Amino acid sequence: MLDFLASVGRVFIAFLGASGRLTIFTLTAISHCFRGPIYVRLVGKQMIDIGYYSLPVVGLTAIFTGMVLALQTHTGFSRFGAESAMATVVVLSVTRELGPVIAALMVAGRIGAAIAAEIGTMRVTDQIDALSTLSTNPFKYLVVPRIFAGLVTVPLLVLVADIIGVFGGYIVATYKFGFNPATYLHNTADNLTANDVLSGLIKAGAFGFIVALMGCYHGYHSRGGAQGVGTATTYAVVSASVMILLFDYILTSVLF
Amino acid sequence: MTTTPKIAVRGLKKSFGPKVVLDGIDLDIGVGESVVVIGGSGTGKSVLVKCILGLLDADAGSIKIDGEEMTRLSRSRREKLMQKFGMLFQGSALFDSLSVWENVAFGLIQGRGLERDKAKTIALEKLGAVGLGPEVGELRPAELSGGMQKRVALARAIAAEPEIIIFDEPTTGLDPIMGDVINDLIVKCVKDLGATAISITHDMASAHKIADRIAMIYKGRIIWSGTSAEIDRSGNAYVDQFIHGRAEGPIKMEVRAL
Numbered sequence: 451m452l453d454f455l456a457s458v459g460r461v462f463i464a465f466l467g468a469s470g471r472l473t474i475f476t477l478t479a480i481s482h483c484f485r486g487p488i489y490v491r492l493v494g495k496q497m498i499d500i501g502y503y504s505l506p507v508v509g510l511t512a513i514f515t516g517m518v519l520a521l522q523t524h525t526g527f528s529r530f531g532a533e534s535a536m537a538t539v540v541v542l543s544v545t546r547e548l549g550p551v552i553a554a555l556m557v558a559g560r561i562g563a564a565i566a567a568e569i570g571t572m573r574v575t576d577q578i579d580a581l582s583t584l585s586t587n588p589f590k591y592l593v594v595p596r597i598f599a600g601l602v603t604v605p606l607l608v609l610v611a612d613i614i615g616v617f618g619g620y621i622v623a624t625y626k627f628g629f630n631p632a633t634y635l636h637n638t639a640d641n642l643t644a645n646d647v648l649s650g651l652i653k654a655g656a657f658g659f660i661v662a663l664m665g666c667y668h669g670y671h672s673r674g675g676a677q678g679v680g681t682a683t684t685y686a687v688v689s690a691s692v693m694i695l696l697f698d699y700i701l702t703s704v705l706f
Numbered sequence: 707m708t709t710t711p712k713i714a715v716r717g718l719k720k721s722f723g724p725k726v727v728l729d730g731i732d733l734d735i736g737v738g739e740s741v742v743v744i745g746g747s748g749t750g751k752s753v754l755v756k757c758i759l760g761l762l763d764a765d766a767g768s769i770k771i772d773g774e775e776m777t778r779l780s781r782s783r784r785e786k787l788m789q790k791f792g793m794l795f796q797g798s799a800l801f802d803s804l805s806v807w808e809n810v811a812f813g814l815i816q817g818r819g820l821e822r823d824k825a826k827t828i829a830l831e832k833l834g835a836v837g838l839g840p841e842v843g844e845l846r847p848a849e850l851s852g853g854m855q856k857r858v859a860l861a862r863a864i865a866a867e868p869e870i871i872i873f874d875e876p877t878t879g880l881d882p883i884m885g886d887v888i889n890d891l892i893v894k895c896v897k898d899l900g901a902t903a904i905s906i907t908h909d910m911a912s913a914h915k916i917a918d919r920i921a922m923i924y925k926g927r928i929i930w931s932g933t934s935a936e937i938d939r940s941g942n943a944y945v946d947q948f949i950h951g952r953a954e955g956p957i958k959m960e961v962r963a964l
Binding site: 568571572576584585587591 | 760761781788789795797800801802803816817862
């Protein structure tokens with residue numbers, strides 16, 4: 451019994467320690483965001499890496515999500531003779547929920563892993579220490595540009611994903627189920643408010659911050675060579691994905 | 707009248723959990739002096755220089771640079787003070803994502819705000835000083851041999867003409883000839899800059915060539931210090947065993963039978 455309690459206690463203390471380290475890292479990163487210098491070139495480079503190069507995977511995911519959503523909605527709603535609500539369901543589901551979450555999960559897999567691997571390799575090969583010896587703050591040089599880029603580009607990606615997702619639903623509705631294209635688009639536009647899109651973009655900003663932060667945190671604290679970098683990469687993706695779903699619930703509760 | 711040492715370390719202690727790595731290090735290094743710290747693997751040589759550089763926080767003790775206490779400095783003041791330092795890392799620690807000249811010019815551009823064109827000119831000069839042509843400047847670190855990477859790292863360490871240069875095992879992993887080339891370059895660069903140098907190594911040929919003074923670290927303490935010429939007749943059994951590379955002696959390696 452005592453062994454069991456000791457194990458629970460150890461896990462709890464480890465959890466508190468990890469939470470404390472993550473909180474300090476987050477606050478340090480945020481404080482550096484408001485203190486210069488800001489490396490604009492690096493922010494631009496990260497925006498291209500996170501935004502531009504993620505477009506194909508996010509676009510593909512979004513179009514299939516929209517198409518599947520239209521298929522499922524039609525199947526369910528046709529039982530009640532409510533197929534006409536399909537356009538509304540697709541556009542609201544995509545903009546408010548699926549666009550931000552699916553895009554963020556894709557970015558977490560692609561970019562969170564890349565950030566953790568790159569910074570982790572820099573850690574285990576002394577490159578981060580080298581930055582310090584060259585009068586360059588590693589937080590400002592490595593963490594801040596990635597956080598800025600995540601914060602700005604994931605909402606832009608989600609905006610594109612929203613459009614492509616709605617287009618996926620439109621293709622299925624018009625070509626498979628024979629909806630009138632003009633009526634479908636009319637229903638889509640009629641039932642969509644600016645608030646629906648905006649709340650999705652606010653979520654996307656938060657998710658972009660989480661993905662960049664988790665990648666940087668796990669990479670920055672990686673230890674022990676190639677295995678340590680691999681572990682950091684896994685933790686970055688898993689923790690970012692879990693936090694995206696957790697904050698999705700919290701933000702949905704607050705925003706709607 | 708006594709002159710202030712460039713670097714003065716007093717009672718420096720550092721532990722990682724229950725493992726005591728530095729157990730009260732005392733070391734003075736004068737202006738323009740080249741001190742080599744020798745000692746076996748895991749005796750705390752790298753931890754000592756990381757504490758001096760502020761990359762690790764010491765548990766206790768004092769580190770003074772030009773009389774200014776390093777251990778109680780604010781982060782911004784410490785970043786400013788880092789401009790006095792240049793560092794050659796054991797594994798070179800070149801930035802993979804940058805070209806060779808950008809690596810050499812990094813401290814000039816990011817640390818001192820120099821324009822890229824001017825920084826590139828200086829970087830190519832420094833590459834020339836370590837025997838590398840301008841064509842190397844456009845390559846990536848991954849395209850270079852180990853010896854060339856060490857030379858680029860040396861060029862980066864001296865690019866901003868620092869007052870203090872730290873060399874962490876500069877010849878490790880190099881063949882003896884390339885090791886000697888690096889030693890010659892270190893001596894030349896330190897002399898040309900008039901810099902104070904701390905080198906850590908367990909390569910005695912390198913230590914003899916680089917050092918004005920050698921200090922041996924064992925179990926977290928400096929157990930002997932003297933000139934390069936004195937080390938062969940130190941009268942210290944630990945030093946004798948180490949410099950002659952003998953398995954028998956007071957230093958016991960923990961080797962478990964298979």
